[in-house]
Structure formats: structure tokens, C-alpha cells
Amino acid sequence: MGRAPCCDKTKVKRGPWSPEEDAKLRDYIEKYGNGGNWISLPLKAGLRRCGKSCRLRWLNYLRPNIKHGDFSEEEDRIIFSLFAAIGSRWSIIAAHLPGRTDNDIKNYWNTKLRKKIMSSSSSSSSHSSAAMATPFLNPNSHDVKRPITPSATIAPFSYNPYVENSTTSLISNINGFEADDQQIFPFFNPNYPHDFSLEDMSSNNNNNISGTSGFLLNHSMCDHYSNHTNFSSDVNGKRSEIMMKQEEMMMIDHHIDQMTKGYNGDFTQGYYNNDINGHGDLKQMISGTGTNSNINMGGSGSGSASSSSFISNLAENKTSSSLLKHKCLPYFYS
DNA sequence: AAAAAGAGCAACCGCGGCATC
């Protein structure tokens, strides 16, 4: 006994949308929105279409700021990296590519990128972004563990104290990796003989990971740092790994350093801001509460320090137990 | 020039999860 159909298929039009239908749908949504109910929308908008079809048409084609056309190399790189990290969760990947839809990315992957990977994986020792994603193409691989799906671990939209918007953050979704380090590491980093720290990168000028965007922190590291702050890998009772950009690691490092040295005042003055770290996760990641506790860099407080001086200032404050010295997995996206 | 094969992509389908009753 299956689910009842969402609409009467014999009474709705199917197949390609005409310009007239597009105009009706666009006009209606621009005036009234979808009213929180796609099923009833077609009737109100004067369309003989299934509500799901309307939703799809709007989200994938008519919505403002949709980007059509060729993907850039940077977008390729982001897709490869995220695919390597989280697999075929297209909506999450799409959230990191403004203007691109999950459907677009999925199609692009199936028609272009997968072939690119196949050719890349056949060449033996590639360190390319494409090669990083190859493990997913071989589900029987003994070397690689796929992350189990979020639905099997935690609800995808359940509260996550590390993020302000759980629906769009990669960090929230990386919680799907409910596995231990030994499983995660070879999966995520199949092309590197060992893992790297941020310090390795700066001191050795290690070209192998030039272009990396950040690191995957395993839950052991998160647990370690939970001694200093509320920064912890425990989310809703589930252990999880966290992806962080280099500057985010530096900021947390500095925060911990200050606390270790006895500073226990309010970390309210912002050198945290979106301009620097690119997304809004860090604030709650550091504070654990989502209320205040931003890090105080100790500068003028303008919050507008340039990213480079800001990072170098932070790097000078590294402690011996620095986060920056931990071996982590490099990852590659914007 | 015509047929076949391949590529690209919009749209459909059904399932899982969440919200509500």
C-alpha cells in the first residue's frame, strides 16, 4: 500500500513548461510567494500543474539569481572537494555554490565531472582535486569508508550549536561522518601519505597541499579543545568531525591561548566577522552558546583589520598545544 | 544525407523526514 499521489496525474499538464506557464508562475510567486504550500499554489496561480512540478520549476529555473551556463574551474574544485567529503548530497554542495541548483550540479557531475574523475583516477599518482573524489566511485573499495547518511545518525535539521543556519552550513552536515578517525582519514585524504598541520604548511612551504582551504578536525581534537572552551565535538549526543578554514583555526587557537593565559573577560569585541571568515559558523563554534563570547583580538576594536595582518597576529600567539600543530586533513574549497 | 549513438539537461518519481492534527 503506497502513498497517495500528491495530485491527480490525469488532470495536470506534464512535460516542458511553456513561456506562458513560466510567466504565470513567476508573477504569482513574486506577488504572493508560495504561501508555504506548493500543493495549493497551481490552482491559485491558474496553472494546470502539479505543485511539485511548480516548486521544481521555480527552484531550478525561474528563481532569481540562478546561474546558467558553464561551470568555472573554481566551481569544479569546490564540487570535487565537497563530493569527496560528503558524497552525492547535491543540495549541500549547491549551498556552497551561489546561483547553482542541486539539479544543475547533479547533472553537471553525471555528465562531465564523473568522466573527468575516471580519467584522473586512471592516471596513477594524481594529487588533483578530481582524484580526491575517486573513492566514491568504488563502493566496494576496502580502503575507503563512505560516511553513513545523516538520516542514520542525526536528523539533518536538528539543532547544532556550531552553526547559525543548519540548513546551509557544511559544518553541520559533516556531522554525517559518524565514524572513527581510522575510517575517516583514508577516505578523505586518499592521495596524501600523511596528514598535515597548518604549521607544516607555513614552515615547510609544503607544495603538496598548496591551495588547501582548511582542515578537517577529528573529534579527538575537538574533545581536546573542549577542555579549554565549550568547543566540543559532541552534537546532540553524536561525535562528529568539523571542517574549519585556516583562519578559523587560528582564531580559535588564539581564543584558547588567551583563556589559557588567564584572560577570562568577555570575548565580545569582534575580530570575528563574516568578512574575514566567510561564514557565520565560527561565532557559535567558539562560544558554544550562540550568545556572545566573540574573540577579542586586542586591537583597536574596529573589527576591520585586514585579513592578512589579522592572521599573522594570531599566528604569533600560537601555544605549544596549538590547534595549528595538529595533523589534520586538508580539504579544498573556496 | 540519413540513421545511429552520444551528450546534455529539464522534469518526473518516490521516498524519508518533519510538522501538524
Place this chain on the structure above:
DNA sequence: AGATGCCGCGGTTGCTCTTTT
């Protein structure tokens, strides 16, 4: 607590256009 309805997602289909034979 269970039933129901809706949304969102990922896999798949099938149409159209292009390339190859």
C-alpha cells in the same frame, strides 16, 4: 502515539540537440 499531508532530496527518465558513422 499514530495518521496524514507537505516538503525536499536524490535517483532516474526521456526529450532534444549534436556528433559520429
